[in-house]
Amino acid sequence: MTPGPRIPWRKSLLVRLLLTSVAIAVVSVGATAWLAVQTTTRAIQEERGQVLSDDSDILRRLSGFAATHADWDGVQASVRDLSRTMGRRIALTTEGGRTIADSAAPGTALPARASATVDPLNTDTFTEPGAQLAGIDPRAVGPYLLPAAERTRVKALAGKRLACVRAHLGDGGVRELPSGRTVVIAEGGEASVPPQCADGALNTPTRTEQKALDELIAPTAPCLGPDGGKGRAAHPLAKIGVDVIPGFTSATEEPGRRLAGSRQTQSCVDDARRTQLDPYVAPRARLYLGALGQQPVGFDLSPANKAKIVGVAGLVLVVTVAVTTVVAIRLVRPLRALTAAAQQPPQRHTRVAVTTKDETGYLAAAFNDLTARRQQLETQRKAMVSDIAHELRTPLTNIRGWLEVTRDGLVEPDPDLIASLHDEALLLQHIIDDLQDLAAADAGTLALHREPVRADDLVAQTVSAHRTRAESSDIRLCTHTDPDLVLDADPVRMRQVLGNLTSNALRHTPAGGTVTLTARRAGDLAVLAVEDTGSGIATVDLPHVFERFWRAEKSRSRRTGGSGLGLAIVRQFVEAHGGTVTVGSEPGKGCVFTIRLPLAQHTDRRTP
DSSP states (O other), X not given: OOOOOOOOGGGOHHHHHHHHHHHHHHHXXXXXXXXXXXXXHHHHHHHHHHHHHHHHHHHHHHHHHHHHOSSOTTHHHHHHXXXXXXXXXXXXXOTTSOEEEEXXXXXXXXXXXXXXXXXXXXXXXXXXXXXXXXXXXXXXXXXXXXXXXXXXXXXXXXXXXXXXXXXXXXXXXXXXXXXXXXXXXXGGGOOOOOGGGOOSSTTSOOHHHHHHHHTTHXXXXXXXXXXXXXXXXXXXXXXXXXXXXXXXXXXXXXXXXXXXXXXXXXXXXXXXXXXXXXXXXXXXXXXXXXXXXXXXXXXOOOHHHHHHHHHHHHHHHHXXXXXXXXXXXXXXXXXXXXXXXXXXXXXXXXXXXXXXXXXXXXXXXXXXXXXXXXXXXXXXXHHHHHHHHHHHHHHHHHHHHHHHHHHTTSSOOOHHHHHHHHHHHHHHHHHHHHHHXXXXXXXXXXXXXXXXXXXXXXXXXXXXXXXXXXXXXXXXXXXXXXXXXXXXXXXXXXXXXXXXXXXXXXXXXXXXXXXXXXEEEETTEEEEEEEEOSSOOOGGGGGGTTSTTOOSSTTOOTTTOOOSOHHHHHHHHHHHTTOEEEEEEOXXXXXXXXXXXXXXXXXXXXXX
């Protein structure tokens, strides 16, 4: 089958449909995305900022609870209060997954992931609101918590220090730390102390603080050097007291009070402090935050925004329907024309106009070609009916005529008359047999009895059957065959094929001519050829030689041709064997019919 013409991609129906779909999708997605961004960006930003702020506040408060309680007893009430205030579900679990407190009803599933870990010994949520800093939460004071009497005394010392700071710096203030110690804050938030005010009284540890410092001597001995601080005038932890006692920072210490140690030394001291404070703080816990009850997380669109979304969606829908309708109409119009033409009666042979060069246009052209072939087949069918009637009428007329004159006594039924009638009957039988073979081949019921057949035997049998006729016509029969060439074929049908071709060649070869039968191998095929030196076939007639009842001689004279079915039978039988038959000719120089058939699978086999 010859492939159709290649369609330019810009004309392709598939490409146009894809481009239309892509255009609609781009417009829809673009409009939806633009509207969503415009209507939700502000709300998302506000909601996200509020949620982050609330979550940080919840963590800060629960960290403060953990820093000031040795366990989580009593935290349930705080969790519920925070949940009502923040409008969030709050749940605390141990690191093993056991629930400590939950603002939701019992049995409610926890969120998929924990939001944070509550650990005041490693996370500072107090120093900078909204941030999680590495370090110990200042609210975790443990044994450094000052009793009321010491708080009063430290507060008095802070007042005296504040008066000195104001006298030299002009301004300042005081702030009480979670441990109860009061510190002085200078102007601008800086806590530097003028030398004139550094009397050492405010930064001297109280009895409670000194006791807690004494407990750190053993754990921090490796941090103080080879002698563990021995031989120094002050307490071994005196120079690091400013980094141990809550409220003693580098900004409030007096000159010479801070340890001039390394980061490793400070880390050692911090580990010791965590060990000391561990009994005074609640264990580490996981914090889960989520929606409160069935309340959705996020925001609700306003009626105006909802109206915008509906409006844009409606506009996109209208544009989509309009574009699709236009494209569909252009596509359906030629298809409807094809449908109307296909529904016409066969005798109308309606053709359609080819208006485009895309798939639809090529379909219309193919339909027109099909219509032309159908018209040609219809013409051939009518001609074949006429030809069959003509072929059958001639012998029947002869037989009837001779029988009638014999019945009337005008002619004696001598042996010559009977022989003539017998010949006419045989011709009639031959035509009927040929028609029956063609009908069986057309219906696919032609029975083939395949077997390995030697090509030289097949050629020899054909030559032997036609030798007498060739000699009587003074025509020389020649053969050329390859040895051991074996076909996979029905021997009876193939003898009929070669017999039809040889008989046809003898009929069109003049006296003194030659008819040659050859058999040779060509790859996996066997090639059989019947060549003559007759009058040949005109070029315009070559496409028709295998048509039924076709003759180059239009007068249909039996002197120049047989029934007109021989070559049609040849083609049907060869094609039934899975082969092909072709013809080549040059007027005045004869013609050659070539048959190509598959070889037998085992070419070394011999037929009996």
